Amino acid sequence: MTNIMHDPMAALVPIVIEQSNRGERSFDIYSRLLRERIIFVTGQVEDHMASLIVAQLLFLESENPKKDIWMYINSPGGVVTAGMAIHDTMKYIRPQVGTVCIGQAASMGSFLLAAGEPGKRIALSNARIMVHQPSGGAQGMASDIEIQAKEILRIRRRLNDLYVKYTGQSLEAVERAMDRDTFLEADEAKAFGLVDEVFDRRPAAAESAEA
Structure with missing residues (x-):
């Protein structure tokens, strides 16, 4: 479920x-x-949602470790650690995980979209993709605030490095895009390397493969 x-x-x-x-x-x-073998990632990315997605990925691997899994994403993003739990499980399991953006993939949603199997990352034609740097807040003693600020910067560097890996863009290009909210139409997301294909209809080859 x-x-x-x-x-x-x-x-x-x-x-x-x-x-x-x-x-x-x-x-x-x-x-x-x-x-x-279709999983939906919808709504805020948070711990409860992530645990369900991870469980489904592990279950489908146990059912058939060689057959692709497809993840349909319509998410405004959410908690970085929850998104990383999903991301790391996608990479850990043996089946290839394709991603499809329906509606929107923003923040951690766009990260999970880009993390799909190369060649199997799809956006539907009216989907919207948004990337930006992680945000957070801190309170307490100055030393605690400094620790939290360093951690946010570390997370930002890690996310930037992974976006570079998944998009093929330079670090400078990724940093520019991530500096503020950057909204992309489906074709723009393809040009940036977040997805591989933009479809408004299911390709005939995919239909015959699923038949």
């Missing part, structure tokens, strides 16, 4: 009925899509 089921609107989630030789089985629509 995906993180969407944590939403108070879960009661409105459609139920799918399947017929088999064992009778009828019912699934919520997201659990049914999980059987097709």
Whole structure:
């Protein structure tokens, strides 16, 4: 079951009925899509959502370590450590994880989008992608504030290095883009290297491969 089921609107989630030789089985629509190796990353990236995404990735690896997983992202971003938990699990497991941006992928959402398997990072034509540097606040003694400031700078350097790796851009170009909120249309995100393809329809080759 995906993180969407944590939403108070879960009661409105459609139920799918399947017929088999064992009778009828019912699934919520997201659990049914999980059987097709599709995971949804929607809403704020936070610890509870990240734990559910990580669990789904590990489950799908146990089901078939050689078959691709597809992650559909529609997220405004969120907590860096929660996003890193998802990112590191994507890289840790054996299946390749493709990413698809629907709606928006901002902040940590754009980071997870870019972290998908090279050649399998997709944005739909009206998707919006936004990158920026991590933000945070601190309070307490001056020494504590200094420690927190150094940690934010360390995280920023690490994220910048990973964006360089995933986009092929220079560090200077990434730093310029990350300095403030930088909004990109799907084609601009492709040109920057955050995604590999922009689609408004599913390619025929993908349809035949899934048939």
